[in-house]
Amino acid sequence: MEYTVQKLGNLAGISTRTLRYYDEIGLLKPARKRSSGYRIYGQQEVDKLQQILFYRELGMDLEQIKNIVNDPSFDGPGALKEHRGKLLAKRMQLDLLITNVEKTISAKEGKSVMADKEKFHGFKQKLVDDNERQYGEEIRGKYGDEVVDQSNAKMLHMSEEQYREFTNLEQRVLDSLADAVKTEDPSSDEAQRTADLHRQWLGFTWPSYSGEAHMGLAEMYVADERFAVYYDKVHPGAAKFLRDAITVYTEEK
Amino acid sequence: MEYTVQKLGNLAGISTRTLRYYDEIGLLKPARKRSSGYRIYGQQEVDKLQQILFYRELGMDLEQIKNIVNDPSFDGPGALKEHRGKLLAKRMQLDLLITNVEKTISAKEGKSVMADKEKFHGFKQKLVDDNERQYGEEIRGKYGDEVVDQSNAKMLHMSEEQYREFTNLEQRVLDSLADAVKTEDPSSDEAQRTADLHRQWLGFTWPSYSGEAHMGLAEMYVADERFAVYYDKVHPGAAKFLRDAITVYTEEK
């Protein structure tokens, strides 16, 4: 069976423009072209397009997809895991945004214009502080703060005591990680203890635990620079080490 | 105090390009320009920039922000709520994607190439089906299915039996909650039984129990729409009712 752009487009539920674009960027080239220049696609192209659309539905960008479908030796699962890490990072971002938006909404409803002033007052103060220090450099620290704020926000409904336990555990994860890194072995006792502490720490904020989710989060620590930096400040490469340790940890269960 | 682009950029932690761009699109114009063409910003502009950056951090697009900061009569809270709606929708989308990516990963790890064929076979079949029917229409039904798949996949890594117990208990919590809500009294027997079931349900995923944590989680059910929606589908206001019930439950211990 042979298809022109429109036929294939209808079959796959995409526009002809999309097909031409895929041709243009070398993602999916037609089997051949007629003398008139018409693109003709065959069965192989249909199959390939299915793969492309499949990965596209997973939200991967076309460049990545090109690698996967054009090169059979390419590390598809690896790319997928990396992709998952990015998605998880995005979701954290979103959660953070939503939390802040909701805080803003309730603040506004509470005090209307007054709330405005207060909020911006705090914000402005922060700007001024940043200005009075040397500009730049401490950007990383700022990121760290945001992460902390985020955690705080999520914990907003925790008791004081719980919160102390929580931060305490967080510190123990970092300390343990510092020790574990030295072993250079993600399956070492220290590393596994770290992974376990990390799991406990998760328990504070996650309504349910799954090894898969735990691993996904660990990948995010590597994929998202904010987290990578947070753990790497313990030791260069600590984020990756933690991920590897958690990988071992979850696989052994 | 007067600022040039760079000074203001440093103050606010943004690039000079961004400031020029904001000028270009009429979002933030400098107080004046010197004869040389240099942009000069004053205190008012600093204040306005703060507002802009504040809303930007909430993920709003510049067009929306322009409305809010340039027109005091504009419905800011309304825009925020609409924005929140968009963010929540995005998160659902993301959750769907993540679920699908994880399904794909575990399928790949299971059967490698074979899994590939099956998956694409199903996908291809779908394409053909869609083609043979009138294109389009049943999109809503498809969404529903995916949401269901998502829930299942989240639990995917429990043992079969565990999973059955777990979902069973989950259902009992919901059933019990439905009854309890009718009493309109969080301290009623039914409500307290619900709280207790919920506690048991927690036992599946939490390494240890504490009343404080239990209450914290209950608060989250109200604060986080994902959970609120989940419980409210039993009955409007069920999430809040559950929280109140748990509050009583933990305080009586």
Next chain:
DNA sequence: CATACACCTTGACGCAACGTTAAGGTCAAG
């Protein structure tokens, strides 16, 4: 065979929010 009409082609601009050169003026210090 002519004509209409659906379908094909290659450009090329537009979108969001800037990053990034490029080419060239301006300002304060030495």
Next chain:
DNA sequence: CTTGACCTTAACGTTGCGTCAAGGTGTATG
């Protein structure tokens, strides 16, 4: 007067197409 830091406008690049525009092709019908 000369540096060198800082400013300007202009314009392309990014991602994945949607949307014209101008013009060639295929085929069914009068």
